[in-house]
Amino acid sequence: MRWNGTGKVRVPPIKCQGIKTKLVPFIARSIRWQGEGRWIEPFLGSGVVAFNLKPRRALLADINPHIIRFYQAIQRNEITPQVVREFLTEEGRRLVREGEAHYYAIRERFNREQNPLDFLFLNRAGFNGLVRFNRQGELNVPFCRKPERFSPAYISKIVNQVRWVYQLLQTHEWEFRVAHWEQTLSEATPSDFAYLDPPYEGRHADYYNQWDTEDTHHLLEILKRLQCGYALSMWLENPYRQNMIVYYLSQSHVVKVYEHFYHVGAEEKNRNWIREALIIHPDFACMEDTLVSPCSVQAAQGSLF
Template sequence: MSTKEILPFLTWAGGKRWLVNNHSEIFPLKFNVYIEPFLGSGSVFFHLKPQKAVLSDINGDLINTYLALKMDWQNVYKHLKVHQRKHSSDYYYKIRGSNPRKLETRAAKFLYLNRTCFNGIYRVNKQGKFNVPIGSKQNVILDTDDFEEISSRLKNVLILNDDYESVINRANRDDFIFVDPPYTVNHNENGFIQYNEKLFSWADQIRLCEALVRARNRGAQIMVTNANHESVRNLYKEHGFEYQIVSRFSGISSKAKGRKKYEEIIVKSNF
């Protein structure tokens, strides 16, 4: 496999580009299959360049985009160039409201909206329709795009649109599970976390932790990123996990005072 550095092709709230840039030493040096049940932008996958991997996310639009790039990146890129040429406010809302049928046109729509919407946020309304307004960025095609290499990296990867527990249940001895769930805590104190709670409840956090305990007992290597909150720390401590605290910069807020350093925990086991 090529050792070329590939940057994630998506902007993703909670993405782990900062983690691989600042803490690359925390990842295991050897493992069998790489497993990621909350894929998002795939920063850790692209950084580690695993030979074998299982990638999954419950977001069907996201997974369709990975599948389209794996199978037919040229057609995705062709449609993306059309979006670049036609991009305007009217065009953005026209595409946002469209419902393309082919996998490659759905993927190009997803990429176009991700790159031109406000702060790269993914949010849907109660009807499941993407509803983020247009942002200030104009570039639909990026200098860092290397869809051919991305397609190559995904060639031998199993890509799923599945529940995180069933994905974690695939892990065996010496596999490496990297888990970056939506951040929710037992006592909400943060607006972004409150939005996540609609998608990922505290009961989900418990179910996730219990699935990871079973994987740990099977001999899998585990790393979890999560909010540095007492309820999260206690959940993993009670199940015998160790953790460390790291800081990151959050650029999600539209107000400057909301963009500040946040602490997260890194939970590790079996390496």
């Protein structure tokens, strides 16, 4: 895939669980696809992968309607950088004046009216940058407890992120759709390429991220019959557990591994590693540049596969 290797990965305006910002260069370098058909992403999330890879044509879908409606509103020019600046400046001022009551008033309004600008506000002022919905499909993330959240610098940062996506949407043939992944994949044709990043299994904390072993098996069944090339992201292992399904898939796919670290709390001793796998249809795996820094990944690859 096209990636100049030196450019910085840019971050979209909407954050979500499992966002793949760190993995974008790794994903781009691992895939061999000429870009003739459509880039299909049935689990779009934040959009960070597609937006950085910039395929000419794409079908970008997610079951979460709020994410998709936000990008559709940019596409229709209803949300522009200027609109975002004015909205966040006004609501940010009220947040300073009224404190967390204003966050919860916007949350209530969003759950009633589902306005994409309210979604952006909540997404950027919620605790830990989480997007989480309860069983009724209502956003239930608590306030980050920073009434000064929307400083001029923070607003400009978000406006620039919106401008970036806004400009991309002017020049690329991208369709955004609210859809179940199976529906999205049913439209794939041989010249397309699908990048799949389903939710982690068994974390039922979020209404739009329900995913269990049965879903994984069903997805793998559909992939066997898929008309186009594909790459599937899955966690491989952490210090405590291994995802055995990746080992099984390595018999029929090219599996590339990326290791990174995350912190639980601020202390250095709580720094943990996690290895992520990219499981690629063998005809679409880039065989050069198979190893990705840091070097420990090489050891992991050598010993595992």
